[in-house]
Amino acid sequence: MQQIGKRPILRARTSNTAQPEASAPRRDPAPSKWAYRYHRLRLRPGYRNFVRLGLPLCVAALVAGIYFAQSDNRAKTVAAWQQARAQLETRPEFMVNVMAIDGASDATAAAIREVLPVDLPVSSFDLDLEAMRQTVESLDAVKTASLAVRTGNLLQIDVYERVPAVVWRHHEGMELRDDAGHRVAAVEDRNAYPHLPLIAGMGAQDQVAEALQVIAAAAPIADRVQGLVRMGERRWDVVLQTGQRIMLPVDAPVTALERVVILDRAQDILNRDVMAVDMRLSYRPTVRLGEAAREDIRKINEIEFGGQR
Amino acid sequence: MSQPYAMQRAMRTARKAALQKGVIAVLDIGTSKTACFVLRFDGSEGLSSEGIGSLAGQSSFRVIGVATTRSRGVSFGEITTMAETERAIRTAVQASQKMAETRVDHVIVSFSGANPRSYGLDGKVELETGVVTDADIGRVLAMCDEPDIGAGREVLHAQPVNFALDYRSGLADPRGQAGQELMTDLHLLTVDAPVIQNIVQCVKRCDLELAGLASAAYSSGLSALIEDEQELGAACIDMGGGSTSISIFIKKHMIYSDAVRMGGDHVTSDIAMGLRVPTPTAERLKTYYGGVHATGMDDRDMIQLGGDTGDWELDSRQASRAELIGIMRPRVEEILEEARARLDAAGFEHLPSQKIVLTGGASQIPGLDGLASRILGQHVRMGRPLRVQGLPQAVTGPAFSSAVGLALFAANPQDEWWDFDVPTEMYPARSLKRAFRWFKDNW
Known part of the structure; x- marks a missing residue:
């Protein structure tokens, strides 16, 4: 390689760069028509949402559907679920051992214990407090009641009793009525309530x-x-x-x-x-x-x- | 001017839809490279009717995706192989979409070739009400008599560049002004129709909707000329790969455009022929060692021509840099002489300011400004495109003047002939005639 004059800078530049890699046919990186269309489709917001949310949901639903199509699997799942549920519910933290009734006379408390269909101890998950409250309030002697499961595995029942205001005598006998006219209890003997006025008719x-x-x-x-x-x-x-x-x-x-x-x-x-x-x-x-x-x-x-x- | 310009109106509608959507792509199909920008319009500035926003509307958009690829199947700025060009467009659009992380449906395209030819038209109309209305503008534009643009030619731009009301000229927007007679000057730019057809077809096959077409000469003038030059009069010479396009601006309007069907690729092919090297090598030699002024030092700069034929004698050839410059210079001179001839033909010397701005990829030859000032006159400068928001450093070179100008064009489009309503009195005669013909044909 001849060089006129010492020009190392230019020579260094030419000697390693002048080999044109481009003399071989350059590969064209153009996307194919379908690749281009797919790329554009992927940029659609609807498609992106579908891939991010819709597709996983569909796959999950499909897998679940295939699995639960067999009745064995269904029964197994239900049984496992129920067992897990029962285990959780019967943990001592959730059990109710004691029922406490406040604000009721002995007779009323006894009646409440009579009507409430609760066999203690029972899991608090099995207690339908609203239905129990209605049961308790369906007693004549009870005006309102509130039920709550308290700490200490306690079922607390707060009762407001009806206060008898009059004795009503009718054909079959006598009964006590409160000031709203609601029945409180039947009475045998009017003299048991001498302070209450008597009404009849x-x-x-x-x-x-x-x-x-x-x-x-x-x-x-x-x-x-x-x-x-x-x-x-x-x-x-x-x-x-x-x-x-x-x-x-x-x-x-x-x-x-x-x-x-x-x-x-x-x-x-x-x-x-x-x-x-x-x-x-x-x-x-x-x-x-x-x-x-x-x-x-x-x-x-x-x-x-x-x-x- | 009875053509309905259906395509142009459809493109205008598409552009409005795109601006509504906020995303639009601009695509510069050049001979050597295809550039695609994805623009996002925030709508903060909006395209309100209350004049131009701050920074001439440039602040209303942001470039969010940029891609450049080698053009295929384009020569002299015209599509010669549809499938190849389509692939180039796909490459550029896909890459810029990927960068922008958004999908683009509307594209504004510019191209440089297709033998542009300028016509200056004027029209005159009496005002009925004494006040200029929108309908009057449409009427005066319709009154411009259409020149014989020849068969197979299509109107690319038809821009009203000046309005005159009675004795007052140089009005930009005469609406609402009082007067008796409205006159207008219209700049009509026609190109070869098949070129436009090819571009429309290519864009359609890329699943894109065409939202505008612009001449590359016009769009590079928009971005390479500064505001004063556009106002006072200047010529922009965009030296591209396959063609050198010329546009003359005055009062912020393009008044003339032409193209020389020679560009940087011809310099490359001269080198390839003169030094007997492959074209890619010639391109490489041109960009690394090219120039237009030989000095004594250049005689001693030996360039390794290289090659991998296996023939040691052939592969170890050398050429001095002066030889390379000696090959390049005549061709560059020829291009500039040709541009000079076009400017002279257009009467450029009569303009008050005779600034000439050289831009485009081929204008990066070292020493070109000296050569150009000897041929074109003293007021020559090298132009780079305007900086717009979000434009990467890599695409701020003069080769991207046209693409950046297209972005400005998208943000702040020039009113064209077809943006105004055709006066209603032009319709009835034709439609009555058509109805009559329909009756005759059917009974």
């Missing part, structure tokens, strides 16, 4: 609130009141221990009774020979006289008018 149990208002209004003569009787399922009669009746109107019975009380205080009407005070027509209070008084009136009239009648 058909339909009386539905109007306990009104009855209580009437009884409150009758407080000044409370020692004489025997009870209230619902007449014709529309109005009240106050029955006194002497057998006298105060017949109250359908509307505003309390006002009418207050009038009678005032009348009694002014004229001592109830201590006279009066069978009944009829207040049903508010503009015309009427008094039904007893037998002796009627006789006396007749005699007085004879004297005054000279036996015309």
Whole structure:
């Protein structure tokens, strides 16, 4: 290799680079038509989402479908699942051993234990607290109840009992009713509840609130009141221990009774020979006289008018 | 000008759809390389009707994918082998899509060959209302009489470059102004129709939708000329591989375009023939040792020509660098002389400013600026494309002027003839005639 002049720089450059690799036909890196189309398809957002989410889901569903197509596998899976579930549920942490009832009398508590279909110990997973609450509240003596599984494997039942307000006497016997008119319990003996007023008559149990208002209004003569009787399922009669009746109107019975009380205080009407005070027509209070008084009136009239009648 | 320009209107619609979507590709099909940029329009700036945004709309987009590949089947800027060109487009588009990680459906294409020819047209119309409306613009554009562009030619650009209202000229947008007579100057650029057909076909076969066509001369002028040069008048000479395209700008509009069907590839083939080396070797010698000014030192720079024929005598040949320059220089001079002749024919010397900007891959020959200023005049400079957002360093060379200009074109397209509504009074006569013919044919 001849070189005119010493030009090592240029020579060094030429000697190793002037061999053109391109004299061989260069490979063309062009994508084929289908490779190009596939590449463009892969850049579609829909296709990308499909590959990322749809395809794995499809494959998983396919595998699961093939596996569960055989009934053996299905049964095996279900059995394994149930066993695992049972194992978890019967762990001591989830067991309920004790039932505690608060706010209930002994009889009510006994009734609650009677109606609740729970055999302790039981897993808390098997307890349907809502259904149990409804069962407990279906007892007459229970107004509301709340159930909760507490720490210490405890089933806590908080009960608010119904408070009896009246004794209702009817054909078959007597029962206690609370102020809303709801049945509390049956009673054998009225004297077991001497502090509760007595009401009677058909339909009386539905109007306990009104009855209580009437009884409150009758407080000044409370020692004489025997009870209230619902007449014709529309109005009240106050029955006194002497057998006298105060017949109250359908509307505003309390006002009418207050009038009678005032009348009694002014004229001592109830201590006279009066069978009944009829207040049903508010503009015309009427008094039904007893037998002796009627006789006396007749005699007085004879004297005054000279036996015309 | 009764052609409906259906294709151009369809491309405009496609471009609007692409901008709506926010992603568009620009593809420069050159003789030596095919470049593809994927642009993303953020829509922050938007393409509002309220004039041009900041930085002439360049800030509204970002280049997110770039790929370049060797062109195949293209010579003189025209497609000669469809299948090969299609593969080149596929390569470039796929690589740039991969870089952008997004799919591109719309593409704007530029090409340099196809014998562009410029026509200057003018039209004149009386205003009916005394105020210029959109319809008046459409009417005045329709009044431009169409020259005989010849058979097998197609209109590539038809840009209104100037509007004049009565005695006032140089209006960019006369809408809303009062006057009696509206005149316009229209720059019409026609190219060979088969070239456009081939490009449309190639793009279609790549599953892409054509959203625009531009002349490479126009788009490289957009990016290589600075704003003042575009405003005051300048010529951009884009020396590509197979053709050297010339565009003249004034008042921010291209007013003339032409192409010399010679470029860097001819220099390479001269070297290959003169030194009897394969073309790839000649290309390599040109880019490594090429030049246009020989000095005394170059006589002593011996270049190893190489070869692997096995013949020791043949493979160990040497040539001095002066020889190489001696082969290259006449061809480069010829190209520049030819460009000079085209500029003279266009009347470039009458422009107020005679700036000439050389760009394109072949303009990177060392010493070209000295040679060019001797042939073209004193106001010659080397041009590089404008920097746009996200453009990698590797594609900021002068060879990418056309592609970058195409990106600017996509961001801020020039109004063309077909963007205005054809006046309605042109329709009825024709459609009545057509209806009458239909009746005659069917009864």
